[in-house]
Amino acid sequence: MxxxxxxxxxxxxxxxxxxxxxxxxxxxxxxxxxxxxxxxxxxxxxxxxxxxxxxxxxxxxxxxxxxxxxxxxxxxxxxxxxxxxxxxxxxxxxxxxxxxxxxxxxxxxxxxxxxxxxxxxxxxxxxxxxxxxxxxxxxxxxxxxxxxxxxxxxxxxxxxxxxxxxxxxxxxAPGAVAVLILDGLDDARGVAAMTAALGSPYDVTGAAHGAMGTLLRIEGFAQSVAYRAERLAALLARFGPVRVERDPGAVAALWRAVRDVAPFHGVPGDVWRLSVRPSQAAALVARARAEAGARGALYDWGGGRVWLLMPEGEDLRARLGAFDGHATLLRASRDVRARIASFPPEPAPVAALSAGLRARFDPRGILNPGLMG
CATH class of the missing domain: 3.30.465.10 (Uridine Diphospho-n-acetylenolpyruvylglucosamine Reductase; domain 3)
Incomplete structure (x- = not known):
C-alpha cells in the first residue's frame, strides 16, 4: 500500500x-x-x-x-x-x-x-x-x-x-579538497596513521583504511587545504611515503567507495559492521580472521567503524564473544537474518527504555514488529 x-x-x-x-x-x-x-x-x-x-x-x-x-x-x-x-x-x-x-x-x-x-x-x-x-x-x-x-x-x-x-x-560545500594516501600499511599501522591524523590540528574530515590504502581527507578553502595537506604529509612521513590527490573527481570517487563499502559489492558473503574503539580495531579484526573466517575488512571513522566480509551464515557475535563495542549484521539472506539478530542486543536498562517507548508510540505493535529484535 x-x-x-x-x-x-x-x-x-x-x-x-x-x-x-x-x-x-x-x-x-x-x-x-x-x-x-x-x-x-x-x-x-x-x-x-x-x-x-x-x-x-x-x-x-x-x-x-x-x-x-x-x-x-x-x-x-x-x-x-x-x-x-x-x-x-x-x-x-x-x-x-x-x-x-x-x-x-x-x-x-x-x-x-x-x-x-x-x-x-x-x-x-x-x-x-x-x-x-x-x-x-x-x-x-x-x-x-x-x-x-x-x-x-x-x-x-x-x-x-x-x-x-x-x-x-x-x-x-568546501571550495577545495585533498586526500593523503599511504600505501602498504598493515591494519595496525593504518589505524595508527589515522589516529595521528585525527589527533592533529589539521581538521581531517575522513580517515579510512583498506585495500585502497590509508586515506586521510582535508577540505576547505584552497589555500588552507594546500597548507594543511603539506603539514599533515610531513606529520605522517614516519609511516611511509605519502601521496596527495587533489583532483576533485578522483577524491570524490575514493570516498564514495568508502562511504558505500564498494569493495564488498557483488562479492559473496555476509557483511557485518563493527563499532569499536579504534585502538582495539586491528586486534579485533585479526581475531575475526583467525576465529571466524573473515575474508575482508574496511576501516572507517579512523578505525571506529569496521566493515567485515564474513562467510555466509556465520554468527560473528558468537565467535568473538564479548568485546568493547557491538556488531550489526548488515547483509545476509532472509534465512540468516531470521536466525541471527541483525542488531546488537541491548543492555537490560536500555532494552526496558526501548520497550517503554515502543509501548508509548506503537501500543498495538504494528510498525515493523520484530525487525530490531
Missing amino acids: KVSSEDELAEVVRGARGPFRIRGGGTRDIGRPVAGEALEASGLSGITLYEPGALTLVAGAGTPLVEVEAVLAAEGQRLAFEPADWRGLLGTAGEPTLGGMVAANVSGPRRVQAGAARDALLGVRFVDGAGRVVKNGGRVMKNVTGYDLVKLMAGSWGTLGVMTEVSLKVLP
Whole structure:
C-alpha cells in the first residue's frame, strides 16, 4: 500500500487490522524479516522549504535523496554527514529517500568531523502506531520539553512511527579538497596513521583504511587545504611515503567507495559492521580472521567503524564473544537474518527504555514488529 499524504497515512494506520512493513525507497532490506502488509511512504515527497541563507531544508520523508542533494549542490551546499547509498552493498533497487536515511541514521565517513545524521536533524513529523500525527523540533536547533523525538527517530528503523516530514540543517560545500594516501600499511599501522591524523590540528574530515590504502581527507578553502595537506604529509612521513590527490573527481570517487563499502559489492558473503574503539580495531579484526573466517575488512571513522566480509551464515557475535563495542549484521539472506539478530542486543536498562517507548508510540505493535529484535 502506497500513501500520498500524511492524513491518508494516519487514516490507514488507525484502521490497521495487522502489522505493517514500513518501506521508503526499498533500498535497505536490513533486520529480521517482518511479516505484514507493505506500507510505502515514498509518495510523501517534495521539498516544502529551502532557505540557503538559513542553512535549512524541509522535505517530505519520501523525497528521493538524489533530489535533495541536487537542490543543495545548485546552491553550493550539502548534507555534511555524507549519507551512504547501500544499494550496491545490499543488491537492492529503488531510490534512497530522506525518511529512510533518517530512520537508519545513515552517516558516512565525514561523521568524524561533522557528526551523524541525527546531529543535523532539526525536526520531524510522523504518524505513530495509533495513527496520531506527532511533531517534534522545528526549523531551528531547539527541542521542546519531554521526549527528544528528533533524536529518537534517527535510527529507529520505523518502529516508533512512519515519518512524513524531515527538517535538516545543511552546510556549505568546501571550495577545495585533498586526500593523503599511504600505501602498504598493515591494519595496525593504518589505524595508527589515522589516529595521528585525527589527533592533529589539521581538521581531517575522513580517515579510512583498506585495500585502497590509508586515506586521510582535508577540505576547505584552497589555500588552507594546500597548507594543511603539506603539514599533515610531513606529520605522517614516519609511516611511509605519502601521496596527495587533489583532483576533485578522483577524491570524490575514493570516498564514495568508502562511504558505500564498494569493495564488498557483488562479492559473496555476509557483511557485518563493527563499532569499536579504534585502538582495539586491528586486534579485533585479526581475531575475526583467525576465529571466524573473515575474508575482508574496511576501516572507517579512523578505525571506529569496521566493515567485515564474513562467510555466509556465520554468527560473528558468537565467535568473538564479548568485546568493547557491538556488531550489526548488515547483509545476509532472509534465512540468516531470521536466525541471527541483525542488531546488537541491548543492555537490560536500555532494552526496558526501548520497550517503554515502543509501548508509548506503537501500543498495538504494528510498525515493523520484530525487525530490531
